[in-house]
Amino acid sequence: MEAAGTLERGLAVLRALAADPRRPVRATDLVRATGLARSTVDRVLATLAHLGYVRAQGRDVLPAPRLMELGEAYLAGGGLRDALAPLAGRLADELDESVSLAVPDGDGVRFIVQRTRRRTMSVTFRVGDLLPASRCAAGLALLDPAAPWAEDDQLIEPGLIAVAMPVRDGAGRAVCAVSVVSHTSRHTVAGLREHCLGALRKTVAEMEATLAGPAPSPPGTATPATLAPSRPGTATPAKRAPSPPGTAAPTAPVASPPGTTGVDLSREAKQELGMGFLQSLARGLAVMVALGTAPGGLTLADCAKVTGLPRATVRRAVQTLERLGYAGAADSLGHAGAAGGGRFVLLPRVLELGYAGLSGLTIGEVVQPHLADLVARVRESASVAVLSGDDVMYVARVQTVSLMSINITVGTRFPAYATSMGRVLLAELPDERLAAIEPRRLSPRTVTSPTELRALLRQAAADGYALVDQELEEGVRSIAVPIRDRTGRTVAALNVATHAGRATNDTLLRDVLPELRKTAARMETDLAHVHTATDG
Numbered sequence: 027m028e029a030a031g032t033l034e035r036g037l038a039v040l041r042a043l044a045a046d047p048r049r050p051v052r053a054t055d056l057v058r059a060t061g062l063a064r065s066t067v068d069r070v071l072a073t074l075a076h077l078g079y080v081r082a083q084g085r086d087v088l089p090a091p092r093l094m095e096l097g098e099a100y101l102a103g104g105g106l107r108d109a110l111a112p113l114a115g116r117l118a119d120e121l122d123e124s125v126s127l128a129v130p131d132g133d134g135v136r137f138i139v140q141r142t143r144r145r146t147m148s149v150t151f152r153v154g155d156l157l158p159a160s161r162c163a164a165g166l167a168l169l170d171p172a173a174p175w176a177e178d179d180q181l182i183e184p185g186l187i188a189v190a191m192p193v194r195d196g197a198g199r200a201v202c203a204v205s206v207v208s209h210t211s212r213h214t215v216a217g218l219r220e221h222c223l224g225a226l227r228k229t230v231a232e233m234e235a236t237l238a239g240p241a242p243s244p245p246g247t248a249t250p251a252t253l254a255p256s257r258p259g260t261a262t263p264a265k266r267a268p269s270p271p272g273t274a275a276p277t278a279p280v281a282s283p284p285g286t287t288g289v290d291l292s293r294e295a296k297q298e299l300g301m302g303f304l305q306s307l308a309r310g311l312a313v314m315v316a317l318g319t320a321p322g323g324l325t326l327a328d329c330a331k332v333t334g335l336p337r338a339t340v341r342r343a344v345q346t347l348e349r350l351g352y353a354g355a356a357d358s359l360g361h362a363g364a365a366g367g368g369r370f371v372l373l374p375r376v377l378e379l380g381y382a383g384l385s386g387l388t389i390g391e392v393v394q395p396h397l398a399d400l401v402a403r404v405r406e407s408a409s410v411a412v413l414s415g416d417d418v419m420y421v422a423r424v425q426t427v428s429l430m431s432i433n434i435t436v437g438t439r440f441p442a443y444a445t446s447m448g449r450v451l452l453a454e455l456p457d458e459r460l461a462a463i464e465p466r467r468l469s470p471r472t473v474t475s476p477t478e479l480r481a482l483l484r485q486a487a488a489d490g491y492a493l494v495d496q497e498l499e500e501g502v503r504s505i506a507v508p509i510r511d512r513t514g515r516t517v518a519a520l521n522v523a524t525h526a527g528r529a530t531n532d533t534l535l536r537d538v539l540p541e542l543r544k545t546a547a548r549m550e551t552d553l554a555h556v557h558t559a560t561d562g
C-alpha cells in the first residue's frame with residue numbers, strides 16, 4: 027500500500043500549497059502544515075515540479091497553472107460545466123447580472139461556472155470556491171429542491187443578494203443550482219426576484235432539457251476508440267516547449283488520449299531522477315486526470331488503458347481518491363448518465379487543489395516567471411504587452427540591471443505601429459481597422475507611410491515575428507513574437523528590447539528570436555490552463 031500512501035501525502039502537500047496559491051511558501055511551511063517529514067516534502071515537491079504542477083522561486087514554492095488540469099479533469103468529465111455554461115452566460119447577458127452554477131460538495135456548494143458582470147461592486151467568487159450550503163442561495167436551493175426558488179438576502183456577506191433554483195437531471199435529481207447574484211446597490215432581494223425569476227425559470231427548464239438529452243455511451247460498454255477526446259488543459263496536453271536550462275522537462279501525468287493504449291511516462295522520469303522522483307505519486311495523479319477524460323468516468327480497465335498503468339496500480343490509486351473524497355463510483359453516486367459497469371468519476375472536491383486561486387491569475391502574473399527565465403538567458407530586458415486601442419500597454423516586464431537601460435514600467439503605453447510588440451498585435455487586424463491608424467514620426471527612422479506600414483504588418487504575420495530598429499526612439503532596438511490563445515488568436519506579444527549599441531539586428535534574429543519563441547510557447551501552455559477556467 028506504499029503507492030496509495032505516497033499519493034495521499036502528495037495530495038496533502040498540494041492542499042497546503044493551494045490554501046493560498048498566490049502566497050509563496052517554503053518547504054518548512056509545508057512540513058508544519060502537513061505534519062510530514064522534511065525529506066518526504068522535498069521529494070513530493072521535486073516530483074510535482076517535474077510534472078509542472080509547482081515552480082520554485084529560490085526557496086519559495088508556488089502552484090503552477092498546469093496544476094489546474096486536475097480540476098479541469100473534474101469539470102470536463104462531469105459534463106455539467108460544458109453543457110450548461112452557455113445557457114448561464116446567456117442568462118447573465120439577458121438580465122445584466124452575475125450568474126453562477128454550483129454543485130453540492132459535502133455540507134457546502136462549490137462553484138463550477140461564473141459569469142460575472144464587471145462593476146464597481148461585483149461578485150468575486152471564482153470557479154472552485156466553496157460556500158456553506160446554508161448561507162447562500164445555491165446551497166439553500168439544493169438543500170430544499172422542492173421549493174420553487176431560494177433567496178440569499180445578505181447571508182454570506184453584507185450587500186450581496188441572490189435568487190437561485192435547482193437544476194435536475196434526466197432522473198429528476200437536483201445536480202446543481204443556478205443563481206442570479208446582485209448587490210443591494212442595484213436591487214432589494216424582492217426586486218431581484220421580480221427582475222429575474224421569469225428568465226431564471228425559462229433557463230432552468232432549458233438546462234434540464236439539455237441534461238435529459240441522450241447521454242454518452244458508458245465507456246465500459248463502448249470500444250476504447252469511442253472514448254471522448256480530452257479538452258485543452260486536461261489529461262493530454264499538446265506538445266510542450268522545452269524547459270529552461272537547469273530544470274527538468276515536465277512529464278505529462280497521462281501519456282495518451284482516451285481510446286489509445288497509454289504509455290507510463292513515469293518510468294522514464296524515475297530512471298532519470300532516481301530517488302528524488304516519487305513514481306507512485308505521479309501515477310496516482312495520472313489516474314486522477316484520466317478519470318476526467320470521458321463523460322461519466324472510466325472503469326478501472328479503461329483507466330489502465332488510458333494511463334498505461336497496471337490495473338492493480340489504478341485500483342490502489344482510485345481507492346485512495348475515494349477515501350479522500352476526490353472520486354467515487356458513478357452508479358453509487360447517481361451520476362448523470364451512469365449505467366453501472368464499475369465506472370469511477372471525479373468529485374467536486376478536486377477543485378480545492380488550487381483551481382480557484384490559479385483561475386484568478388492575470389496574464390501578467392502568468393507570464394512573469396517566464397519573463398524572468400528569459401531575461402536570465404538573454405541578459406536583456408523583456409516585456410509582455412496587449413493591444414489597447416491604437417497603443418500597446420505593458421502588462422509584465424523584467425528589466426536587466428545595466429548602466430544604460432530602457433525605463434518602462436507595467437501600464438506604460440506606446441503607439442503600436444512603431445513598436446515590435448505593436449506590429450505583432452496589429453498584424454492580425456482587418457484592413458479597415460488598420461486604415462484608421464495615422465502614423466506620425468517619433469524618430470528619424472519611424473515608418474509613417476500607411477502603405478509601407480501595412481506591408482510590414484503583412485510581413486510580420488508571415489514571419490511570426492516583428493523587428494523594429496529605432497523607430498520608437500533612437501538607440502532602441504527590439505524584436506517580438508505573438509502569444510496565442512487556444513484557438514490560435516494573438517492575445518499578447520512578447521519582446522526583448524536592447525540598446526542598438528549592444529546588439530545588431532542579426533544578433534537579435536540569431537540569438538534572441540529562438541529564445542523568444544520557446545518562452546512564448548511556455549506562456550501559451552500556462553495561459554491555456556488559466557483561460558480554460560475563465561472561458562467556461
